[in-house]
Amino acid sequence: MQRALQLAALGQNRTSPNPLVGAVVINESGFLVGEGFHARAGLPHAEVGALNQAGDQAKGGTLVVTLEPCCHQGRTPPCTDLVLSSGLRRVVVALQDPDSRVSGAGLERLRDGGLEVITGVLEDLAVSQNKAFIHRIRTGLPLGIMKWAMSFDGRTSLPNGASKWITNEKSRDWVHSLRAKVDAVIVGGETVRRDDPLLTSRGKSTPEPIRVVFSRSLDLPENSRIWDTSISRTLIAYGPEVPKKLLSNLPKGPGKIKLRSSEPIDLLHSLAEMGCNSVLWECGPKLASIAIKQGCVQEIAMMLAPKLLGGVPAGTPLSELGLYSVEDAFTLKTISKKTFGQDLLVRALLE
């Protein structure tokens, strides 16, 4: 199963809206005779690759797969049919598929077909590997991670808006790796106007995550690095209140999405419909606070740099959360801490 999980990870950032899945086939004598993984939505599932490689050697053997085999006709035929016709004796699964079209029915079909089925092997690892997929299936929305870079005195920018660079090069490299693991990166119009960000993984992921500029005013600069869609796809997302005449002024390269409302939650609904399992919020305080209040954020990654920026007013990670008592504060559960030179990264889950 550890090998199957390793194989599954090879599909990182390419399988959405599908999960990461890896599979191996062990023959009757206990030798590994087939490996496969799901490489991209629309391409064959992991079981198909592993069983094709194993061929006749699968007879009497075991299929080890990180996710329950599917039993419905999607873009590809049901894997349970192939598993049943391959002559296997046993199937070992890490995680039951949370997708309601499968959700135990695949395992049942295999048991009905006379196979021995063992489940729950390294389940925790499989859950953590497919955290984003599971979240989208359960909530209908992509998993939201929010990242900010902050000085020791809690500032995310100077009073004049300057924020380059608060953290060191190693920390910024880690942020590029984080981008490589999500389907989309979101900023608001003000961050584009002030920072002219690139928002790519600097080639750590192919394709690069979709860059989403969320704006209500559509008062966006004519020239910005983010409009260059030769590096990565860019979308401009806006609400229904935007006057039509403003649309003609927008740069031609980026895609445009009209949302049901200019609320972060509706942006997430649209991105889920487009197949995103995960998003990274890299916005400033105004948009960040609303996104948190609307439950769009499940995890926060805070980079803390040993610098004092000062200033009143100065940029801070969040603006108003509408609280009147500390007892009502949003609470977090720290899951990891790591240093990059003198910078500290703290990751925490919003409870």
Ligand SMILES: NC(=O)c1ccc[n+]([C@@H]2O[C@H](COP(=O)([O-])OP(=O)(O)OC[C@H]3O[C@@H](n4cnc5c(N)ncnc54)[C@H](OP(=O)(O)O)[C@@H]3O)[C@@H](O)[C@H]2O)c1
């Ligand atoms: N240190 C860091 O980690 C970090 C990260 C990001 C940004 N920043 C700093 O944050 C500052 C910008 O802060 P910001 O909060 O204005 O950031 P922002 O990321 O631009 O978000 C605010 C913008 O989001 C758009 N938006 C769309 N729907 C919205 C809604 N329902 N409610 C509110 N806004 C909505 C609006 O764009 P339109 O005005 O175009 O309508 C609004 O101006 C910059 O100085 C930047 O340097 C720092």
Ligand SMILES: [Zn+2]
């Ligand atoms: Zn399948």
